[in-house]
Structures are given as structure tokens and as C-alpha cells.
Amino acid sequence: MASIWRYLLAGLGLAALLVGILAVVFLTAPRSSLPAGPDVSRTKNTANALFVASFAPERGVVRQGELQSWLLTLKTKAGVPVEGAAIAISGGMPLHSHGLPTSPQATDYLGDGRYRIEGVKFTMSGWWQVHFAISATAGSDTVLFNVVL
């Protein structure tokens, strides 16, 4: 009789161990294997590598649902500030088939290749794209920034 109980106990022990291992595996595994997101770097070469562009919120933080000023900094590959550029801005949410909720504009040149982009507003969380068409004496080029909130 005693040996049956021993086997039963051993069986229960093994079952508990299995449950424990499974629990560890499932609780520590990532919840979903998301595909790699879009490139969200704030500094990149323009499409034809004419300029190096940086795009960042003027006050450092992105606030969802608020009108904000961002800075677009344009330099040549040699690091010379690009002055007197004409900048057209477009964009939207590629997964929601809509554009930007506002029409941001380059409103001021702050020197050192920095342009103030006013009227930027991201109303929802998710993947946004902001596209710049840049025209300067060195030539015309475009650049696309991804912003993920």
C-alpha cells in the first residue's frame, strides 16, 4: 500500500515541477512578437543624401494632442548649416489612411541651420510620418521621419 502512495506522491511532484516550469516559461515570455517598428531616428540623411536633417520637439518632449513647435535642423554632409531653405511639410498615419490633423509650417529661421516648424500635433498614439520637401541653393531633396507614440 505504502509504495502506491509513494508513486502517487512522486507523480504529483513531477506534475508540480512541470507546472512550475511551464509557468516560468509562459510568464517570462514576451507577450507578443511584434515586428520591428519603423526607423524612428531623429537624425538622418535626406533621400538623395544632399542634406543631413534632424527633427525634434523644440521643448524636448512630445505631447500627444497638443500643438507643438518642432525644430528641423538642416546641414550639409560637411556639417555646414543650410540657410534660406524653402520647406513644405506633409504626413499622416500610414495605417489609418489619413494625413496630419494640422498643417504644420516652417515659421522661423533660428540660425545654425535650424528651422522652427509650428503647428505640429499628433492626436493619436501610433505610427506617424512627417515628410519634408526641402529646397535650398544646394538643391532639392526630401526626408521622411517616423514618430511613434
Add this chain to the structure above:
Amino acid sequence: MRWLSRFLALMVAVVLAGCGKPDFSDAEKKTIASLALSALPPLKPDTTNRFADVPAAAALGSTLFFDQGMSRDGTVSCSTCHKIDRQFQDDLPQAVGVGHTNRRTMPLAGVARDPWFFWDGRRDSLWAQALTPLENPLEQAGNRTAYAHYIKARFGERYERIFGPLPDLSTVPANASPLGTDAEKAAWNAMPDDEAEDVNRVFANIGKAIAAFERSIEPAQTRFDRFALDLATGAETKGDAVFSREEILGLKLFIGKANCVTCHEGPRFTDSGFHNTGVPPVADLPPDRGRIDAVRQVDADPFNCFGAFRDGAAAACGELRFMVRDAPELVRAYKTPSLRGAATRPPYMHAGQFSSLDEVVAHYAKAVPSVEGTSEVHPLELSDRERAALVVFLKTLSE
């Protein structure tokens, strides 16, 4: 034998306890916290209305809001459609003032936080919005000079204590407006510019007083907020803050697979933007193209942020300045409504197209194409149980 049964009982208890507690990922917890009323920031000052936070202005605004004298035939006030005991809406598919309008009355909780007003955003401030129904022939149907005379006769002393001296109206026609009947328009056009300006100033101040009152109408705490607060603080949920399994499923769908939170985001459950979601038009109503037609109206409004009646600096006019004026997605785009209190105020959508939340959820799952423009909604596989769970969750925003 006894230890074995105790051991099994303990295992069962552990498993049951594990099931009873809602299990949310860190990302889900973050989203839930962002929707809670506790995440609502304090109401910002409205620098375009220097009377926005003046108590006497709010008091006069409240009087005007409920005053049926503020209409052509003395039968309609703001509160006719914005009923105080009905979340400041009227339960009708389309509002009925002096005539039958083509749009659903919007509730007012948190309205002062909106950047745009009406379903299509054809006004850019709360005070400019308040003026519009006053002269709409289907709503209060009055005219600008009649309102100025009425304010002077009825509330002159209260008005002057807030806004300063009323202008001399002795030569101002009894009925005149740039938006009225042909006779009223002719009378308006015959007025000297400074007289028209004086009347416009009184009219703008009516809107500013009503806006000051409306700023006090804010969303109230709900069962969802109590649940979210306990989840955020790690406190044990008690009483009505405990969510059923179905409510938890609905919440998870809302912030997950069903993508509701994409537009219904933040503590007001709205992104304050405009979207074409393929909501069908109502037969027999005039053509309605939503936001695309509102852009021209707000640009033309003399009481908009760029107009002469704004207080404060033009820096406050960012929304109007950087407004999208021409884009295909503005066609049949309407404002995302808040979902707080929505479960107890059918019918739904900009012209009351759907009579229940089940119909709304079915519409978004099916994602029918828009009659004009392109719907942003994509079809969604939702089981009957999941649809029901979404509706059950939405009810927690009304309890």
C-alpha cells in the same frame, strides 16, 4: 489521505485566485491609466475670452443659457436641446429648436477642452460656438440687433458690471443681422460700421458669458475610473470598482484588437479630431459633407480667433492658423465624440443614425465604405461574445 485532499484543495484555491484577478500587460495598464479621469489635466485658461473665469460672467451665462427669451419666438434656449438633466443633450436623432436641424445635439461634459466645436468643427472657440445657434433659423432663430436690445432691456445692469458700458442702441434697428432674413440683412447693411461693431461686441460678449458658464460642465467619475485607479495603485478593487470577466474582456478589446482607443483616447475618450468612419447619411436630410465644408465657415466667421473680438494675443490661434484646409480625408469627417456617458444617451453619430451601442459596434466591425470620401475604419473579426463585451465595457463609462 487527509494531507492529499488538503493539498489538492490548496492547488484549486491557488488556481481560482489566479483567475479572479484581472491580468493586464504593462502596456495595457499604461493605456488604461491614460484613460482614467485622474489623468485629465486642469482646464487651461482661455486667453481669447478674458471673462472665461469671471464668476459674474459665468452666472450671467448660466441665466442666458436657460433663458427662452434668447430666441425669436421666446420658446427656445440653449437648454432646450442641451438639457441639464440629460448630460446637456436631448436624446433625439436630430436637434429640434424653432425648426428641425440636421445634426444630433452634442453633450457638454468637458466641452471647454475641445479645440473645435460642433460635429464638423465649424467654430474655433466655445464663445464663438455659443453665438451660432442664436442666429440659426432652425435653432434659436434670433438676430443680432434684437439680442443686443434684449440684453440691454433685460440684463443691462448685470452686463455692464461685467463688460462695461453698453453702447447707445437708440438708432439701432430692432431686427438686423448679416445672417438673417433679406429684410434683416438689408437693415444690417444700412447700419454705420461703428454701430455694427458695437452690436457685434455685445453679441460676442453674450457668447463669452455663456462660454464662462459652460466651462464648469465637466465629466464625472465613473465605475471605470474607480477600477482604473485601483489598477494603477495596486489597491484591491472593492464594491462597484470590481469589473466582471465580460467587462474586462470588453476593456481589453477596446484598447487592443478592436482599436477603439486609436481615436477614443485619453481621459475624455476622444482625440478631438475629425474622421470619416463610413457613417451613412440620413435620407431626407440636406447633403452633409462634414469637416470639408466647415473649414470655409470657420475661416469666414467674424468671431473666429483671428477676428476683432478675440481677447489676448494671436498666439492662442494656433489651431486656426495651422488648420488643415484642403485634404481628401476631410470629406464626411466628423468629430470623435467622447464616450463618457455614451451608453445612456442613444441615439448615436452625427445625425443619430444608430439607435444602440450594439449597432455602433456592428458598424465599426463591418467597416462599410463611405458614400463619399474614404472611411478610415478597417473590417474587424469580432465574435458575438466580443461585441457584447465591448458594449458591457462602454456601460462602465456611464455608471
